[in-house]
Amino acid sequence: MHTRPPLWLFILAAVLFTTATDEFIIAGVLPSIAADLGVGVGAAGQLVTAFAVAYAVGAPTVAVAADRLPRRTVMVGGLALFAAANLAAAAAPGFWALAAARVAAALCAAAVTGAAFATAAGAAPEGRQGRYLATTTAGMTAALIGGVPLGAWLAGAADWRATFVFVAVVAAGAAAGLRVSAPKVAGSAPAPLRERLRPLAAPAVLRLVGATFLAASGGLMFYSYLSAFAAETASGAYAVLTGLLFTVGVAGMAGAVLSGRWADAFGPQRALAGVLGGHAVALALLAVFAWADWGGAWLLFPLVAVWGLYAWALTPPMQGSVITAAGPEHGMTAMSMNIAALYLGTGAAGALGGAVVEAAGAPWIPAASAVLMLGSFALALRPAVAAARTATAHEAKANEGDGATGVECATAAPPGTPCAP
Template structure:
């Protein structure tokens, strides 16, 4: 049986951490990959493109709402069991999507896949945090986060290519295959991280009443709303700065993915070096600064592809560096017993922020123009940063429960 902290004192990362990377790559890609084949799905199933687009919306909404709910139910089970079982059902859901005879069957399969992805993601983060050596939690969380980030620039291109070459159903077969591989990897390598003690529902819902946890979730929500608003309208923004550049958007999307991947790993190391709270402030401050720079650039009259690329690359490093310090912060606020529930609640804040980003950005574009998108995004990031600057206060409800369950909560 793999021992979670067997790598303490070693700079070499354990194999199970890369399995968790693959796990989150699969679950996150499942959300993005369908965007590249929406017209083909609409044509094959006889629905409008807008109706096909709801397959993306439903996945995100169900994911956001299901993450904390399912985490409460699964908190008492061993993390390896939760991750493997969730992945297995995730594979089944994607096979059902690949075989879907009609639109409503496909929509139902997406709902199940989203629920499974939600619980698997929370369990993966909890496993990485519990299995990390004391001074390397941020680094471990950074590697897991990198799986989600990599999905950002692999999902749509891979989905578009597969859809064109083999049909849209091939995209779901691919996700199912990667999910099956990850399931085997989790069963073979994941550390033995036990669940929490059996407890009344009131105690399991403690993170929902813990001010320190809710504040971190609010920080995540505001940061996601601002960062993803800018990302959603990146193409329109880039056209304002350098409209004559051929293939600019494709290059910028690749740049965002590569820089974001680096940002996730660097933020993990910064979290280990300075602690999750200081690391979070660094990331949020840098994010706000780069959005303000993007706002200044679009109003400056400078039309330079090179300057635009530098600004976007630096912005992406901070934007996708959020997860390691924010997950470390919410886990520290909740304590080990409620870690999975708190992590899931934070993921829910991230996805709700993503949903708000598109709607709020659309309102800004419709009323003031795309130039004001980075201005609005900067305002949201400044609010997030200000909230993160507040001194940490906790009622201690979760930590007292964790202390009582300490003998069981220790990693085996």
């Protein structure tokens, strides 16, 4: 019988909430920053790019440097520096000082996020790794639903600098909570630099990193241009855009939780293939919706809900698959590279989506996204098939071992495990 999830797991979700909020919060305060610092809105928007690029480039590097340290040490120290960087952003006298603070915050966030996922996976009880990763991931989804709107509200009620103070306070609180509650998950054993870098060149890991990049590019392309797509394909959709975004948030939270259960039940590789396949089908249905000119938000809502369910179900099985491919001893480095691919895909989504809109129009966005998602599915299919064959072989061997009696062991083995003869 499983006990209730520990406190530190929910603190990890708060950590991901904080780092994700810090990434996206700029979007809600760009005009205020531009006016206060005397730069254009376009220039202020480069603060988003600076954070994303620093995170993507820095994640594998920081992970390799911190790989030998205990995960709790990395998280607590990284969160303290992350809070300091956000306080520096709040006090920035000019644009370049703010940009430097954002880069520093991104590097700290990269270290903390990788250690958080490694802790959730490494300290999870047997058979519950997917659910622990899902709970951690839910913090990122909550940032989109609550963190970013809250930051925008703070900017309106006080000042844009208050948003960075808010992030710093939450980060400091999470650091204090992890200091007293986080489990002791050791870093990797001492090894030459070449050995620590091995996951960065492993074909199985690179295949999954490529799948993450394509999935992020395809899924976030549709999300980035949802308002434009709705405006052109569903009459009166602008009036219900807030409802559509709320639908995505609710469906995304459900997807993040359910995918963890799928990963535990079927294995992360098979769950990942199922999520990517479902995501591709959802995007294809949205493309048909646009091409068939059905119109009306009444049909767009359920289609977007199905899409949101699969779109936000990606991370738990993907991170679990990466850990399986790299091995627990290289998990933090491999997961950091995977997170970097997620951020690079996020950046590519906006550029690719813009090109599609300019060339063919917003109704073609889901079709282009579906093509990228099919590519991601193809990369994830091979490990899923291998995992299915392994599971079938183990099941056949177990049936041979118990003489097909169906008698279960009354031991600490998982339910349904047959007794050895």
